[in-house]
Amino acid sequence: MTCKITSNDTVIESWTQLVDEVYHDAWKPQMGRFRSDYAFRGLSDCSYQLKSSFLRNCGEHPELEYHILRNFRKYARTSEPSLTNTQLRSLVLAQHHGLPTRLLDWTYSPFIAMHFATSNTEHYNIDGVIWKVDFVKVNRLIPEPLKILLEQEKCNAFTVEMLESEFSNVQKFDEEIGHGNVLFFEPPSIDDRIVNQFALFSIMSNPISILDDWLTNHPEVYRRIIIPAKLKWEVRDKLDQANITERVLFPGLDGLASWLKRHYQPKSI
Numbered sequence: 001m002t003c004k005i006t007s008n009d010t011v012i013e014s015w016t017q018l019v020d021e022v023y024h025d026a027w028k029p030q031m032g033r034f035r036s037d038y039a040f041r042g043l044s045d046c047s048y049q050l051k052s053s054f055l056r057n058c059g060e061h062p063e064l065e066y067h068i069l070r071n072f073r074k075y076a077r078t079s080e081p082s083l084t085n086t087q088l089r090s091l092v093l094a095q096h097h098g099l100p101t102r103l104l105d106w107t108y109s110p111f112i113a114m115h116f117a118t119s120n121t122e123h124y125n126i127d128g129v130i131w132k133v134d135f136v137k138v139n140r141l142i143p144e145p146l147k148i149l150l151e152q153e154k155c156n157a158f159t160v161e162m163l164e165s166e167f168s169n170v171q172k173f174d175e176e177i178g179h180g181n182v183l184f185f186e187p188p189s190i191d192d193r194i195v196n197q198f199a200l201f202s203i204m205s206n207p208i209s210i211l212d213d214w215l216t217n218h219p220e221v222y223r224r225i226i227i228p229a230k231l232k233w234e235v236r237d238k239l240d241q242a243n244i245t246e247r248v249l250f251p252g253l254d255g256l257a258s259w260l261k262r263h264y265q266p267k268s269i
Contacts, residue, residue: 003046022110042117046129050211057100158185
């Protein structure tokens with residue numbers, strides 16, 4: 001299966017080109033270093049939209065977000081109560097454990113994005129995609145007061161603490177930032193999975209917004225790298241050799257089992 005190609009897309013033809021594409025624009029001459037401004041998200045099917053799990057689960061019912069999160073906070077049991085002592089922290093924890101939320105998972109690592117684009121062997125007949133979004137440019141488009149906060153902190157990505165300093169809850173965030181805006185922030189290091197996946201999240205100021213729509217109106221901040229189905233096995237094997245596997249990204253027996261199941265699956269299946 002192929003997807004519609006736009007001017008913001010690059011269809012790669014080799015592993016070498018894929019590596020070159022994910023690191024394109026990473027060189028910072030003023031620093032003399034390679035420092036990428038991009039967040040990456042890998043999907044096994046290039047036709048998938050950047051829909052949040054909340055939208056996929058609850059559809060056009062934004063009012064359900066409050067009730068889902070309220071009950072999560074009410075019933076959640078954790079050894080660290082601080083993880084749920086604010087609504088935003090609860091949102092992060094809920095996303096991390098599979099509850100439908102408005103958050104989207106991203107990574108600073110292009111190789112981890114490659115993993116998620118190639119880990120589903122049932123989609124090896126489908127072209128995959130890596131979304132590459134300049135989160136620095138995106139965060140500079142955010143309205144005040146958060147734009148000022150970034151300048152004061154002299155950083156490019158928000159933290160939970162920074163967001164909490166301005167907004168007591170998600171509803172306040174929506175009201176003050178305004179409809180249709182998006183930002184990227186780093187989650188707390190809840191566990192090894194968050195750390196190993198080099199994670200960050202995007203959040204939109206509406207629980208049923210679709211990030212594709214916003215990006216279409218800001219073509220200067222993103223690229224899509226299409227991985228043809230015929231190259232997925234090669235990409236997958238080289239990632240395994242580099243130890244970019246479920247065993248590392250999902251520490252524990254579940255990740256180990258997922259890795260072994262995929263690793264020993266014959267190519268003919």
